[in-house]
Amino acid sequence: MISAWAQLLRSGHAVLSAVEGDLKAAGFPPLSWYDVLLELSFESEESLRQHDLESRLLLRQYAVSRILDRLVKAGYVKRKTLSKDRRGRAVTITAAGCGLLRDMWPSYAAAIERHVGTNLSAGEAEELARLLTKLTAPQ
Amino acid sequence: MISAWAQLLRSGHAVLSAVEGDLKAAGFPPLSWYDVLLELSFESEESLRQHDLESRLLLRQYAVSRILDRLVKAGYVKRKTLSKDRRGRAVTITAAGCGLLRDMWPSYAAAIERHVGTNLSAGEAEELARLLTKLTAPQ
DNA sequence: TCAACATTGATGCGTTTGCATTTAAATAAC
DNA sequence: GTTATTTAAATGCAAACGCATCAATGTTGA
Numbered sequence: 001m002i003s004a005w006a007q008l009l010r011s012g013h014a015v016l017s018a019v020e021g022d023l024k025a026a027g028f029p030p031l032s033w034y035d036v037l038l039e040l041s042f043e044s045e046e047s048l049r050q051h052d053l054e055s056r057l058l059l060r061q062y063a064v065s066r067i068l069d070r071l072v073k074a075g076y077v078k079r080k081t082l083s084k085d086r087r088g089r090a091v092t093i094t095a096a097g098c099g100l101l102r103d104m105w106p107s108y109a110a111a112i113e114r115h116v117g118t119n120l121s122a123g124e125a126e127e128l129a130r131l132l133t134k135l136t137a138p139q
Numbered sequence: 140m141i142s143a144w145a146q147l148l149r150s151g152h153a154v155l156s157a158v159e160g161d162l163k164a165a166g167f168p169p170l171s172w173y174d175v176l177l178e179l180s181f182e183s184e185e186s187l188r189q190h191d192l193e194s195r196l197l198l199r200q201y202a203v204s205r206i207l208d209r210l211v212k213a214g215y216v217k218r219k220t221l222s223k224d225r226r227g228r229a230v231t232i233t234a235a236g237c238g239l240l241r242d243m244w245p246s247y248a249a250a251i252e253r254h255v256g257t258n259l260s261a262g263e264a265e266e267l268a269r270l271l272t273k274l275t276a277p278q
Numbered sequence: 279t280c281a282a283c284a285t286t287g288a289t290g291c292g293t294t295t296g297c298a299t300t301t302a303a304a305t306a307a308c
Numbered sequence: 309g310t311t312a313t314t315t316a317a318a319t320g321c322a323a324a325c326g327c328a329t330c331a332a333t334g335t336t337g338a
Contacts, residue, residue: 004264005154005251007271009170012151014197014275015144031148051316058153062296065317070294087303087316112144119276125143128274131267132146136153137258190286202325204288209324226286226333 015115022111028104029074036067037076037101040093047090049082076100154254161250167243168213175206176215176240179232186229188221215239 020031039056040048048056053064068091071077076097082088120128159170178195179187187195192203207230210216215236221227259267 001256001259001261001264002248002251004259004268004271005158005255007268008151008154008255010197011271011275012147012155015147016151019144049316058149060296061317062319063294065319066294069318085304085316089317109141112141116144116147116274117140119274120140120143120270122140124270124273125140127266128270129143129146131259131263131270132143132150134263135255135258135267136150188286199326200287201289201327204286205324208288224286224334228287 018115019108019111022114023104023107026107028107029100031108032067033071033076034101034104034108036064036071037093037097040077040091041098041101043092047092049088050091051088053091071097157254158247158250161253162243162246165246167246168239170247171206172210172215173240173243173247175203175210176232176236179216179230180237180240182231186231188227189230190227192230210236 016031023029023031035057036053039053050061050064050068053059053068054061057064059067068077068079072079076094078092078094079089080092082090116125155170162168162170174196175192178192189200189203189207192198192207193200196203198206207216207218211218215233217231217233218228219231221229255264
């Protein structure tokens with residue numbers, strides 16, 4: 001139990017920074033950008049409120065606010081105030097954002113393959129995914 | 140494989156920030172302090188070079204340098220220049236540092252139990268630890 | 279011996295995070 | 309209808325991170 005925790009810490013950190021490193025080396029923005037854009041890309045033609053992004057990506061309110069600042073500045077995302085609830089902001093991915101997703105995916109997939117796929121069989125990877133999912137199940 | 144990666148990202152982040160949150164709520168310093176102090180505590184009477192800490196904790200050189208600045212300032216660690224190799228710095232945990240480890244452990248263990256133990260059986264936790272270890276095996 | 283190179287660690291600078299607070303709009307209470 | 313409360317998002321500030329570079333010491337090789 002303790003060792004599951006310890007390994008989760010170490011392996012999680014190691015694999016994450018390895019993948020991040022590969023992406024950075026290929027000249028791409030950080031993984032968090034990809035996460036946000038991917039989530040937005042699921043909403044075909046639609047847009048999400050920032051609040052929804054928070055819960056889907058498990059990010060803090062200010063983190064979403066700021067990462068969107070950067071994504072807007074980079075042209076990958078648009079933000080506009082909603083008419084019905086003028087507190088909210090509708091967030092939409094742009095064509096450039098979709099393009100970035102497409103461009104990043106080959107490098108990203110290769111990095112995952114290299115740093116996750118190499119040491120685990122398909123069955124083991126599946127089991128790992130199952131256990132990790134169970135780990136954060138409600139309650 | 141992809142889903143193992145995705146889950147590793149999400150669950151790792153969720154569990155880590157939950158445990159960190161519990162520790163912070165109990166008035167303790169961040170987990171990274173605990174990691175460093177624990178590693179130092181293994182060296183009975185001895186001290187480690189910063190460079191050794193880097194490789195053991197998988198931290199970057201500057202990260203070690205800075206976290207030690209904070210630990211020294213807080214009185215949990217001592218640093219002194221080595222006589223034989225005057226580039227190196229011998230890092231030693233202080234009595235206060237050992238005390239902090241002892242004080243933190245109950246809260247830390249409870250947090251692990253709460254956020255890792257709740258959803259997994261002992262056997263599952265063991266299997267998870269095994270898979271994660273394999274994940275970051277050499278090669 | 280002395281010049282190149284390697285290793286250890288610190289640090290300046292810009293970016294990112296975390297916390298707390300603020301602003302603005304919507305909803306509830308009276 | 310006016311005032312409190314709640315909700316959505318932004319922001320000022322301090323701490324932490326990442327990168328690149330620097331300073332100091334050690335090692336190697338001519």
